[in-house]
Amino acid sequence: MTAPIPGSEIFSSRPLDPEALRRAVGATVPLHTVTQEQIDAVDPLTYEVIRHRLWSVTDEMGEALKRMSGSPIVTDANDFDFAVSDEVGQEVQVGLYNTMLVGAVDLAIYWTLQHRSENPGIAEGDMFLCNDPWVGGGLHQSDVIVYQPIFHEGKLFAWTSAICHEPDLGGSGLGSFDPGAKDVFSESLPTPPIKVVRDNVLQRDVADVWTRRSRVPMLVGLDLRAKIGANTVGRNRLIAVIEQYGADTVKAVMKRMMNDAESRLRTKLTSLPNGTWKATGYQDQSSTGDRGLHKIAVAMTKTDDHLTFDFTGTDPQTGVINCTYAGMRGGVMLALLPILAGDIPWSAGGLMRCFELISEEGTINNATFPAAVSRGPIGPAWLTGNLIAECLAQMLDRNIDLGKNVQASCCGTWDTAVVAGLDERGEQPVPFLNIMMEPMAGGYGARPVADGMDTGGLFCIPMGRIPDTEMTEFLYPLLTLWRREEPDSGGPGRMRGGVSASLAVTPYGSSLPMGLVFASAGKAVAQNGGLAGGLPGNTGLEILARDSGVQELLAAGRLPGRLADLGGSQETGACYAESYLAPGEVLYMHWQGGGGYGDPLRRDPAAVAADVVNGKVTVDGARVNYGVVVSGGELDAGATDERRTEMIDERRDRSQTPESEGAEVDLSRARRIDDNLAEVTIDDARVVACAHCGRVLGDTKSGRLSLARYEGPSAAAGPQVTSAPGEYIDTEVVFRQQCCPGCWTAVYSGIVPADHPDHVGELTALLIAAPAD
Numbered sequence: 001m002t003a004p005i006p007g008s009e010i011f012s013s014r015p016l017d018p019e020a021l022r023r024a025v026g027a028t029v030p031l032h033t034v035t036q037e038q039i040d041a042v043d044p045l046t047y048e049v050i051r052h053r054l055w056s057v058t059d060e061m062g063e064a065l066k067r068m069s070g071s072p073i074v075t076d077a078n079d080f081d082f083a084v085s086d087e088v089g090q091e092v093q094v095g096l097y098n099t100m101l102v103g104a105v106d107l108a109i110y111w112t113l114q115h116r117s118e119n120p121g122i123a124e125g126d127m128f129l130c131n132d133p134w135v136g137g138g139l140h141q142s143d144v145i146v147y148q149p150i151f152h153e154g155k156l157f158a159w160t161s162a163i164c165h166e167p168d169l170g171g172s173g174l175g176s177f178d179p180g181a182k183d184v185f186s187e188s189l190p191t192p193p194i195k196v197v198r199d200n201v202l203q204r205d206v207a208d209v210w211t212r213r214s215r216v217p218m219l220v221g222l223d224l225r226a227k228i229g230a231n232t233v234g235r236n237r238l239i240a241v242i243e244q245y246g247a248d249t250v251k252a253v254m255k256r257m258m259n260d261a262e263s264r265l266r267t268k269l270t271s272l273p274n275g276t277w278k279a280t281g282y283q284d285q286s287s288t289g290d291r292g293l294h295k296i297a298v299a300m301t302k303t304d305d306h307l308t309f310d311f312t313g314t315d316p317q318t319g320v321i322n323c324t325y326a327g328m329r330g331g332v333m334l335a336l337l338p339i340l341a342g343d344i345p346w347s348a349g350g351l352m353r354c355f356e357l358i359s360e361e362g363t364i365n366n367a368t369f370p371a372a373v374s375r376g377p378i379g380p381a382w383l384t385g386n387l388i389a390e391c392l393a394q395m396l397d398r399n400i401d402l403g404k405n406v407q408a409s410c411c412g413t414w415d416t417a418v419v420a421g422l423d424e425r426g427e428q429p430v431p432f433l434n435i436m437m438e439p440m441a442g443g444y445g446a447r448p449v450a451d452g453m454d455t456g457g458l459f460c461i462p463m464g465r466i467p468d469t470e471m472t473e474f475l476y477p478l479l480t481l482w483r484r485e486e487p488d489s490g491g492p493g494r495m496r497g498g499v500s501a502s503l504a505v506t507p508y509g510s511s512l513p514m515g516l517v518f519a520s521a522g523k524a525v526a527q528n529g530g531l532a533g534g535l536p537g538n539t540g541l542e543i544l545a546r547d548s549g550v551q552e553l554l555a556a557g558r559l560p561g562r563l564a565d566l567g568g569s570q571e572t573g574a575c576y577a578e579s580y581l582a583p584g585e586v587l588y589m590h591w592q593g594g595g596g597y598g599d600p601l602r603r604d605p606a607a608v609a610a611d612v613v614n615g616k617v618t619v620d621g622a623r624v625n626y627g628v629v630v631s632g633g634e635l636d637a638g639a640t641d642e643r644r645t646e647m648i649d650e651r652r653d654r655s656q657t658p659e660s661e662g663a664e665v666d667l668s669r670a671r672r673i674d675d676n677l678a679e680v681t682i683d684d685a686r687v688v689a690c691a692h693c694g695r696v697l698g699d700t701k702s703g704r705l706s707l708a709r710y711e712g713p714s715a716a717a718g719p720q721v722t723s724a725p726g727e728y729i730d731t732e733v734v735f736r737q738q739c740c741p742g743c744w745t746a747v748y749s750g751i752v753p754a755d756h757p758d759h760v761g762e763l764t765a766l767l768i769a770a771p772a773d
Contacts, residue, residue, distance in 0.1 A: 002182070002183045002317070002370050002371055004368055004369065005369060005370055008134075008368075008369040008370070009369075010115075011111075011132060011134045011135050011190075011192055011369065012134050012135075012325070012368075012369075013107040013108065013110055013111040013134065013135050013136045013325075013326070014107070014110075014325065015106070015107070015110070015352070016088075016110050016114075018088045018090060021088045021089075021110065021113060021114070022087075022088060024113075024114065025088075025113045025114070025117045028117040028118055029113070029117050029122050029149075029156050030154060030155045030156065031087045031088065031155060031156050032087055032152055032153075032155035032156060032157045032247060032251060033087060033251065034248050034251045034252045034255060038248055038251075038252045039252045039255050039256050039259070041252070042249060042252045042253055042256060046245070046249065046253070047253055047256060050241065050245055050249070050250055050253040051253060051257055051345070053241050054084055054092065054093045054238075054241070054253070054254070054257070055093055055345075056237070057084055057093070057160075057234055057237040057238050057241070058082055058083065058084055058093050058094070058095055058234070059095075060233050060234075060237055061082045061095075061160065061162060061230040061231070061233050061234045061237075062080070062081075062082050062095050062097065062230070064226070064229050064230045064232075064233040065080060065082065065162050065164065065226050065227060065229070065230040066078075066080075067226075068222070068225065068226035068229045068230070069164065069222060069223050069226040070218075070219055070222045070223075071164070071166070071167055071219050071222070071223055072434075072437060072467055072471065072472070072475065073164065073165050073166075073167060073435060073437060074164050074165075074223065074226070076437060076465060076466075076467040076468060076471065077437040077440050077461075077464060077465055077466070077467060078097050078098075078461060078463045078464050078465050079097070079098055079164065079165045079437075079461060079464070080095075080097050080098060080101075080162070080163060080164035080165070081094065081095045081097040081098045081099070081101040081102065081105075081163055081164075082094070082095045082097075082160070082161060082162045082163070082230060082234070083095070083102070083105050083159075083160070083161050083348075084158060084159070084160055084234065084238065084254075085105070085106060085109055085158060085159040085160075085161070085349070086158055086159075086251070086254050086255065086258075086349070087155075087156045087157055087158060087159075087251075088109075088110070088113065089105075089106045089108075089109030089110050089112075089113065089159060090106060090258060090349030090350075091105055091106050091347070091348040091349045091352075092158075092254045092257055092258060092347055092349060093257070093345075093346070093347060094346050094348050095463075096346075096462045096463045097461055097462070097463050097464070098165075098460060098461050098464075099333055099334055099337050099338075099460050099461070099462065100139060100327075100330035100331065100333060100334045100377055100381060100382075100385070100460045101138060101139065101143060101163050101330060102330065102333045102337070102346075102348045103139075103326060103327075103328075103329035103330030103331070103332060103333040103334075103352075104133075104136045104137055104138055104139055104143070104145075104326035104327075104329065104330050105136070105137060105145065105147075105161050105163065106136070106348075106349065106352075107135065107136025107137070107325075107326050107329075108128075108130050108135055108136040108137030108145055108147065108161075108193065109147065109159050109161075110136070111135045111136060111192075111193065112128055112130075112147075112193045115193075116128070116193055116195075120195055122149050122156065123149075123151075123198075124149070124151040125197070125198065125199040125200040125201075126148060126149060126195055126197060126198060126199075127146055127147065127148040127195070127196055127197035127228060127231060128146070128147055128148070128193045128194065128195055128196065129144065129145070129146050129191065129193070129194055129195075129196040129206070129210065129224070130144070130145050130147075130191060130192060130193040130194070131143065131144045131145070131166075131169065131188070131190060131191050132190035132191055132192045132193075133190065133323070133324045133326055133327065133373055133376060134190065134324050134325075134326070134369055135190075135192050135193065136326045137161075137163060137193075137326075138163055138326070138377075139323060139324070139326055139327040139330050139376045139377035139381050140323070140327070140373050140374050140375070140376040140377055141169055141171075141176060141184075141187060141188040141189070141190055141191075141373070141374065142165050142166050142168075142169060142175075142176050142188065142374070143163055143164075143165055143166075143377070144163065144164065144165075144166050144169070144223070144224075144227075145161055145162070145163040145227075146161070146162055146163070146196065146224070146227035146228055146230075146231060147159055147160065147161035147162070147231065148160055148161075148197070148231045148234075148235060150234075150235050150238055150239070152239075152242055152247045153247070157242070157247060157251065158238060158251075158254070160230075160231050160234035160235060160238065161231070162226075162227040162230040162231055162234075163227070164223060164226075164227065166214070166219075166220055166223060167214075167216050167219055167220070167433055167434075167435055168214050168215040168216050168220070168433050169188035169213055169214050169220065170188045170189070170213035170214055170215070171186060171187040171188040171189075171374070172186045172187075173186070173187070173374070173418075173517055173578070174215070174418045174419075174420045174433060174515050174516075174517045174578075175416075175418035175420070175433060175435050175517060176188040176374055177320075177374050177375070177416060177418055177517045177519050178320070178372070178374065178517075179287055179288045179320060179517060179518065179519055179576035179577055179578055180287055180288035180289070180320075180576075180578070181287065181319075181320050181372035181374065182372065183370045183371060183372055184369065184370040184371060184372055184373060185370060186372065187372055187373070187374045188213065188374070189213075191210075194206060196210070196224070196228075197228060202225070202228060207221065207224060210224060211224070215420070215431065215433055216431075216433050238250075257345065257347040257350070258347045258349040258350030258353075259350055260345070260347070260350065261341070261344055261345060261346070261347035261348075261349075261350035261351050262350035262351065262353050262354060263350075264344045265340060265341060265344060265350075265351055265354045266305035266306075266354055267305070268340065268344075268402070269302060269304070269305045269306065269307065269340075269354065270304060270305045271399070271402075272302060272395055272396070272398075272399060272402065273302070273395065273398055274302055274303055274304065275301070275302060275395070276299055276300065276301045276302075277299070277300045277302075277390075277391040277394045277395055278297070278298065278299045278300075278391070278757075278759045279297075279298055279300075279387040279388075279390040279391050279759065280295060280296070280297045280298075280387070280756065280757055280759065281295070281296050281383045281386060281387050281525075281527060282294060282295055282296070282383075282521075282525045282527075282752075282753065283296070283321045283364065283379055283380065283383060283521050284521045284522065284523050284524040284525060284575045284728050284729055285319070285321075285521070285574065285575040285576050285728060285729065286318045286319025286320065286321045286576070287318075287319030287320050287321075287372075287576050288574070288576050288577055288578065290318075290319055290576070291728070291729050291730045292729060292730070292731070293524070293525065293729050293731045293753055294315045294318060294319075294321060294364055295313075295314060295315045296311065296314045296315070296364060296365055296380060296383050296384060296387060297311065297312070297313040297314050298310065298311050298314075298384070298387045298388065298391065299312075300388065300391035300392070300395070302395060305354070306354060306355065306356075307354060307355040307356075308355065308356050308358065309332060309355060309356070309357050309358065309388065310358040310359075311328070311357070311358065311359040311360070311363065311365060311366065311384075312358060312359070312360060314359070314360065314363040314364060314365060314366075315363060315364055316362055316363055316364070317362055317363060317364050317367040317368070317371045318364065319372065319576070320372040320373075320374055320375045320379075320519070320576060321364055321375050321379045321380055321521070322364050322365075322367035322371040322372060322373050322375070322376060322379075322380060323364070323365050323366075323367060323373055323375075323376030323377065323379065323380045323381040323384075324366070324367055324373060324376065325357075325359070325366050327365065327373070327376040327377055327380065327381035327384075328357060328359060328365040328366050328380075328381065328384055329352075329357060330377065330381050330385075331365065331380075331381040331382065331383070331384030331385035331388065332355065332357065332384065332385065332388050333348065333351075333352075333385075334381070334382070334384075334385030334388075334389075334459060334460040335385045335386075335388040335389035335392055335459075336351065336355070336388065336392070337351070338405075338459065338462070339389060339392045339393070339396070339405050339406075339407065340392060340396075340405070342405060364380045365380040365381065365383075365384050374519075375416075375519055375576075378413060378414035378416060378519070378520075379413070379519075379521060382412075382413050382414065382460070382527075383413065383521070383527060385459070385460065386409045386410075386412065386413075386527060386528075386529075389407065389409060389459070390409065390529065390531070393406040393407060393408070393531055394531075394674070397448070397531070397532070397672070397673065397674040397675075398671070398672055398673055398674070400672070403448055403672075404447070404448070404449055405447075406447055406448055406531065406597075407444070407445045407446070407447050407452075407597075408445030408446050408447075408452070408491060408493070408497060408528075408529065408530045408531045408534055408594060408595030408596060408597050409445050409527065409528045409529045409530075409536075409537075409594065409595045410442055410443065410444050410445045410452070410456075410458065410459040410498075410528065410594050410595075411439070411442025411443050411444075411458065411459075411500060411528055411537070411591060411592040411593060411594060412442075412521075412522040412526065412527035412528030412536075412537065412540070412592040413520060413521050413522045413527050413540070413592065414439055414458070414520065414591075415439045415520040415540050415542065415589055415591040415592070416435070416436075416517070416518065416519035416520055417435075417436040417516065417517070417518060417542065417587065417589055418433065418434070418435050418436070418515075418516070418517040418519075419433075419434050419436065419476070419478065419505075419514050419515070419516055419581060419587070420432065420433040420434070420514060420515045421477070421507075421510055421512060421513070421514030421515060422510055422512050423476065423477045423509060423510060424477065424509060424510050424511060424512075425477055425509040425510075432475070432476050432477070434472070434475070434476045434478070436503070436505075436589065437466070437467045438466055438467065438483060438501070438503045438589065438591075439589070439591040440457060440458060440461070440464045440465060440466045440467070441455035441456075441457065441466040441500070441501045441591075442455070442456070442457060442458050442498075442500055442591060442592060442593070442594070443455060443456065443489060443490050443497055443498030443499050443500045443528075443537055443592065443593030443594035444456040444457070444459070444497070444498040444594045445459075445491070445497055445498070445528070445530075445531075445594035445595045445597070446490075446491065446493050446495035446496055446497045446498075446530070446531075446534060446594060446595065446596050446597035446598075447495060447597060448495065448532075448597055448598070448675060449495070450495060451490075451495050451496045451497070451498065452490060452491075452495075452496065452497040452498030452593075452594035452595075452596075453498045453594075454485060454490070454498045454499045454616065455485055455498065455499065455500065455501050456498050456594075469483060473508075477507060477508055477509030477510040478505045478506070478507065478508060478509075479505065479506050479507075479508035480503065480504070480505050481504040481505065481506060481550070481559065481560055481561075481586065482502070482503070482504050482560075482561055482562075483501060483502070483503045483504075484501060484502060485499050485500070485501050485615065485616075486499060486500055486501055486502050486538070486590060486593075487499065487615055487616055487617055487618045487621065488538070488617055488618050488621035488625075488718070488719045488720045489501075489537055489538040489590075489592070489593035489720055489722075490537055490538075490593040490594055490596065490616065490617075490720070491528065491529075491530045491534055491535045491536050491537040491593060491594060491595040491596030491720065492530075492534065492535045492596045492600035492603075492621075492625035492626060492718060492720070493530055493531075493532075493533070493534030493535060493595070493596020493597045493598045493599070493600050493603065494532075494533075494534070494596075494597060494598025494599055494600065494602040494603050494675065495534070495596065495597040495598060495603070496596055496600075496603070496607075496611065496616070496617075497528070497530065497534070497536075497537045497593050497594030497595045497596045497597075498537075498593055498594040499537075499593050499616050500537065500538060500590065500591050500592050500593035500594075501590075501591070502588065502589060502590040502591075503587075503588070503589045503590075504560075504563075504586055504587070504588045504589075505586070505587050506548075506550050506581075506583075506584070506585065506586045506587070507581060507582070507583045507584075507585070510583065511583060512583075513580045513581065513582040513583075514580060514581045514582070515578070515580060516544075516578070516579045516580055516581045516587070517577075517578055517579075518542055518573045518574060518575065518576060518577045518578075518579065519575070519576050520540055520542070520575055520576075521540075521575055522539060522540045522592055523539055523540045523541065523575055523723045523725075523727070523728050524539070524575075524723070524725035524727075524728040524729045524731075524733055525725070525729075525733055525751060525752060525753060526539060526595075526750065526751040526752070527592070528592045528593065528594060528595045529595045529750055530595035530596040530597060530749055530750075531595065531596075531597050531598075531674070531675075532597055532598050532599075532674040532675035532676055532747070533598055533599040533600075533675065533676055533737075533739075533745065533746030533747050533748060533749055534595055534596030534597040534598050534599070534600070534749065535595070535596050535600065535625070535717055535718065535720070535749045535750075536595050536596075536717070536720070536749075536750065536751055537592050537593030537594050537595055537596075537720060538590070538592055538593050538720040538721070538722045539592070539714075539720075539721055539722050539723045539751070540590065540591055540592050540722070540723065541572070541573075541588075541589075541590045541722040541723045542572070542573030542587070542588065542589050542590075543563065543570050543571065543572055543573060543587075543588040544570070544571040544573060544579065544581065544585060544586070544587060544588075545563065545566045545568060545569075545570050545571075545585060545586040545587075545588065546568050546569045546570070546571060546582075546585055547567065547568030547569065547584065547585070548560075548566040548567055548568045548584060548585055548586045549566060549567040549568060549584070550566060550584060550585075550586055551583070551584050553565070553566075560586075563588060566586060572723070572727050574728065575728055590722055593720070597675065598675040598676070599675075599676065599745045599746040600625050600626045600627075600746075601626065601627050601644055601647060601648070601745070601746070602745065603626055603628075605626075605628045605635055605637065605640050606635060608622050608626045608628040608630070608635075609622070609628065609630050609633075609634070609635035612630045612633070613633050618719065619631075620719060621718065621719045621720070623643060624718050624719060625718040625719070625720070627640065627643040627644035627646075627647045628640050628643070628644075629643055648744045651708070651710065651737070651739055651744045651746075652708075652744055654710050654712070655708040655709055655710040655737075655739060655741075656708065656709045656710070657708045657741050658706040658707070658708065658741055660706065661741075662695045662696040662697060662706060662741070662742070663695075663696050664689075664693065664694040664695055664696070664742070665680045665682060665687065665689050665694050665696055666680075666694065667680065667689065667691065667694050669681070670689065670691065672691070673688065673691075675691070676690060676691050676692065676740065676745050676746075676747050677689070677690070677691055677697070677747065678690075678691040680696075685699060686699070687699040688705060690740040690742055690743060690745065692740070692743050692745050693740065693742040693743035693745075694742075695740055695741070695742030695743070697740065705738075705747075705760055706741070707738040707739060707740065707741065707747055707748075707760065708738065708739045708740070708741040708744070709736070709737075709738050710735075710736070710737045710738075710739075711734040711735070711736050711754065712734060712735050713734070713735065714733050714734065714735050714751045715735075716735045717735040717749070717751055721735075721751065731753050731754075732753065732754040733751060733752070733753055733754070734751075734752065734753075734754050735749075735750075735751055736748070736749070736750050736751075736752055736756065737749045737750075738758075738760055747760060748760045
């Protein structure tokens with residue numbers, strides 16, 4: 001753990017009470033606001049018209065940013081976002097792009113109002129730039145926000161902001177990822193809010209200082225101007241709305257948008273059971289050379305119309321797998337927006353009033369300065385979101401209507417590979433740097449009513465896109481050998497997780513070795529877990545094929561289509577490492593699919609056979625994971641029945657079973673807990689029973705479920721396990737499966753450390769203690 005630096009605490013931003021903030025800065029910067037009576041006076045038609053106009057403002061900001069940026073991260077992958085906020089920074093309208101950033105934008109504005117109001121001042125025509133993840137705005141230094149105050153008649157009316165991931169902002173590692181960093185000083189240094197535009201004029205000295213730090217200054221400079229342009233569009237469009245409808249009316253709509261979002265979310269929460277749900281996840285390795293496993297723990301408590309996320313018990317900050325408070329909050333928003341607020345307009349300022357965060361300082365998802373945080377959003381923040389999603393899904397699964405929003409984990413995390421070198425295809429060699437954005441095509445998690453979307457994208461970037469292969473080859477000296485969906489990568493379940501994809505590239509147009517940085521997790525322990533007995537999707541895998549013979553194959557007119565076509569040696573890429581990619585070598589990436597939902601032995605055999613025909617599941621995967629026999633593209637029903645009976649016998653023979661035999665109950669008046677568990681009242685006592693065979697599995701006295709338990713090697717989970725845990729960490733990793741000892745339906749399936757807590761029992765005990773009202 002890095003030692004704290006005195007004085008750095010001033011840069012640690014937290015949510016503030018809006019009224020207290022108004023009182024603190026109102027004397028220095030006059031603020032425009034409205035009364036509750038003015039908010040209530042807006043008629044429904046005017047409200048809807050202006051609400052949609054504000055959405056149009058943000059949408060146009062996003063389009064302006066995309067048109068002006070030259071970075072494929074923005075133009076191809078859509079890794080950016082934007083917002084319109086009220087006078088004190090509460091987010092009124094956000095975009096459908098990188099939703100994790102929503103948890104950080106307001107923090108930067110709060111800090112700016114506190115610390116920049118007097119010196120250098122906040123005035124009409126100003127814009128601020130920030131990439132300090134402790135201040136907010138972004139989740140790590142590569143997330144750079146440009147934001148501006150908008151004044152009306154001398155009063156601060158609102159803020160607009162535009163933010164995107166920059167390809168490189170300096171530091172010792174390519175793309176500002178140093179997998180061996182000991183602290184933030186080996187990475188791109190954080191820049192707290194600095195005035196980059198004054199009186200509507202870009203400050204050349206500030207812009208030069210900013211771009212000078214980068215290995216790709218032209219792209220960074222263009223992105224800076226693109227964000228300034230997006231904010232300019234936002235200001236012009238918002239002023240036009242004010243001129244048409246009046247400042248007080250527009251502000252009243254902005255306040256009501258947040259109030260309505262809050263009210264609708266609180267109403268939804270009130271209809272759900274009170275209780276506490278727990279989840280625990282892990283980061284494989286923390287930096288180059290580390291072989292440890294690092295834990296994030298969360299207990300989500302829902303009380304009436306409020307949520308509390310308690311991260312007590314999370315491991316201390318270490319290596320490069322840390323995020324700041326902004327990252328933790330962004331992880332929460334990653335899950336909350338699509339799962340709980342999918343049918344609520346995303347006025348984030350209102351939605352964030354409905355929860356609170358409890359976290360120990362100095363942990364991997366609430367790191368203190370000067371921890372290394374370059375991996376923040378795609379490591380601990382993402383995992384935080386996965387765990388919150390798991391808790392929310394378990395809560396929602398009890399509700400028939402809201403249960404449609406339940407979803408197993410999506411692709412788990414982001415597999416980072418940064419390639420940089422010298423492009424020799426032109427008259428003069430020029431340096432290049434490319435962050436491989438293909439993992440944008442992750443598999444979505446399965447739901448109780450649907451399979452996960454195959455290569456559907458990322459849970460945190462609803463509008464994300466995969467780069468155009470031809471554009472990648474045009475921009476960089478790389479040749480794509482293949483990019484395709486991979487069968488068996490979706491988590492097996494009654495509903496299958498979405499499959500992921502793989503990519504193979506080789507240098508083409510450069511005679512020199514290229515630098516290569518790896519940064520990812522989910523290779524030893526699954527981060528794309530299933531629900532209700534569903535299995536995780538595939539574990540991640542990167543391979544470097546040395547002396548592959550690819551150049552000879554291409555010269556002979558043969559295009560390799562699989563790793564087995566290549567010669568030489570194959571080197572497994574660590575979670576965090578610096579390496580190289582030389583001419584004649586191949587980089588292979590296989591990122592993660594989505595988790596499954598429900599026991600795969602309860603999947604319709606015809607659906608499995610269709611998956612085999614469509615290339616989503618292999619014949620072996622169908623037999624091993626689903627107990628389905630497919631021959632010649634056709635379902636063999638008789639052999640399938642025999643295989644499934646055989647698999648149930650295997651579960652029985654390999655498992656440790658409870659000593660006592662549970663009674664069976666009538667399920668006709670049972671209340672659903674999830675796909676496999678139901679709550680039944682017997683003589684004023686509530687018990688949990690198997691929803692399939694009626695066997696009683698637990699009651700309020702025992703406080704735990706009585707399940708059969710199996711633990712074996714992670715490979716026992718099936719062919720979706722693509723990597724061996726021992727390649728990455730020293731901790732024992734197992735495939736754990738817990739089944740009903742009556743019908744042998746899988747209630748839980750996971751690839752976890754051997755000492756992973758048994759939340760299945762804890763969760764059900766808490767549900768029994770806190771039933772739905």
